[in-house]
Amino acid sequence: MRAVSERERAWFNTDPITEVAYAHDIDYAGDGLPSHRLDVLTPLEGTPPALQRPPANGELLPVYVYFHGGGWTSGDKAAVTKYCASQVLGGMVVVNVNYRQAPRFHMGHVLEDANAALAWVAAHIRDYGGDPERLILGGDSAGGHISALLTAVSLRPELAAHYALEPAFSGTQLKGLVQHCSAVDFSVFFERSFVLSLNFVRMLLPAAGPPAGRSRRFPGSRRTVEHLQDAAAVVSPIEWLGPGHPPVFVTTSERDFFYRANLNFIERLQHHAVPVETLIYAWSSANTEHTWQQDYRYPESQEVYRRLHAFVRRVAWSPQPGTDQAEQPGLSWEHGGSGQGTGRG
Numbered sequence: 001m002r003a004v005s006e007r008e009r010a011w012f013n014t015d016p017i018t019e020v021a022y023a024h025d026i027d028y029a030g031d032g033l034p035s036h037r038l039d040v041l042t043p044l045e046g047t048p049p050a051l052q053r054p055p056a057n058g059e060l061l062p063v064y065v066y067f068h069g070g071g072w073t074s075g076d077k078a079a080v081t082k083y084c085a086s087q088v089l090g091g092m093v094v095v096n097v098n099y100r101q102a103p104r105f106h107m108g109h110v111l112e113d114a115n116a117a118l119a120w121v122a123a124h125i126r127d128y129g130g131d132p133e134r135l136i137l138g139g140d141s142a143g144g145h146i147s148a149l150l151t152a153v154s155l156r157p158e159l160a161a162h163y164a165l166e167p168a169f170s171g172t173q174l175k176g177l178v179q180h181c182s183a184v185d186f187s188v189f190f191e192r193s194f195v196l197s198l199n200f201v202r203m204l205l206p207a208a209g210p211p212a213g214r215s216r217r218f219p220g221s222r223r224t225v226e227h228l229q230d231a232a233a234v235v236s237p238i239e240w241l242g243p244g245h246p247p248v249f250v251t252t253s254e255r256d257f258f259y260r261a262n263l264n265f266i267e268r269l270q271h272h273a274v275p276v277e278t279l280i281y282a283w284s285s286a287n288t289e290h291t292w293q294q295d296y297r298y299p300e301s302q303e304v305y306r307r308l309h310a311f312v313r314r315v316a317w318s319p320q321p322g323t324d325q326a327e328q329p330g331l332s333w334e335h336g337g338s339g340q341g342t343g344r345g
Contacts, residue, residue, distance in 0.1 A: 042130075061092050066096050108164070115168050152240035238261075247315050
């Protein structure tokens with residue numbers, strides 16, 4: 001796994017947030033591999049998070065489990081440390097996860113790692129003040145794809161069987177899904193104008209070779225591409241939406257090369273009556289290139305954080321006694337809701 005450069009770490013993590021406690025490089029698989037490490041970030045005792053209401057004494061906080069991006073082939077949790085700390089301030093425990101990467105490993109290995117990280121959360125997160133019964137999964141780009149596909153694995157037994165996984169958590173524990181510029185619809189890879197090649201799909205599907213008698217020497221042949229399109233269904237989260245899917249918060253922009261994939265995902269979520277909130281920026285917002293959310297300096301990133309905190313309050317905080325959730329301030333759903341300022345729905 002290629003480590004994040006020192007320059008990249010410094011750029012995204014300048015002026016560390018001091019109201020947060022950091023537990024770094026916990027070995028969630030017990031094998032000592034750097035790709036099997038996670039960080040747990042928690043509010044420091046006595047530092048009130050920016051909650052709609054403060055937790056009662058001893059009350060556990062929702063848990064936001066985050067997977068970094070990097071095209072499935074690179075990246076490291078270190079680059080998103082400040083992003084994760086920013087979410088802790090919204091009233092949650094955050095788990096920042098590393099995982100094995102392509103091309104040495106395929107999607108089955110990645111999901112195995114993600115599921116193992118969730119098993120660690122289920123067993124240990126109470127020790128950090130987190131509630132394993134209130135999980136929100138999230139990620140950016142390839143990391144968003146991992147979190148979305150892991151959500152599908154938890155809800156669709158046939159998909160879990162395909163990957164030979166026993167989900168570490170149930171659908172009832174999963175309260176929400178956060179998607180930043182995510183690779184959620186693999187059909188876009190097959191569009192001629194798409195910026196990423198079909199090799200990204202192939203490397204995630206090592207078992208999905210060409211049809212019998214067809215050589216890999218002809219990757220552009222029509223039958224090979226059609227076969228790959230069929231095979232890609234098992235890695236494309238949009239193909240596995242349905243009843244019981246948790247609410248979703250999607251952020252993207254017209255400058256994001258997964259923009260069309262995210263719009264397709266939103267439309268499909270609405271078709272299945274899954275609650276979805278969106279924050280979508282127009283091309284005129286120059287700060288919103290792919291995965292801009294990691295850079296806290298941008299006002300557009302700060303708006304993402306505000307909306308994410310509100311999303312977690314909606315999906316993971318129980319209503320106050322005697323109060324209906326829909327009546328609480330800031331807890332109403334926006335289906336396909338628009339952003340503020342330069343954002344649009």
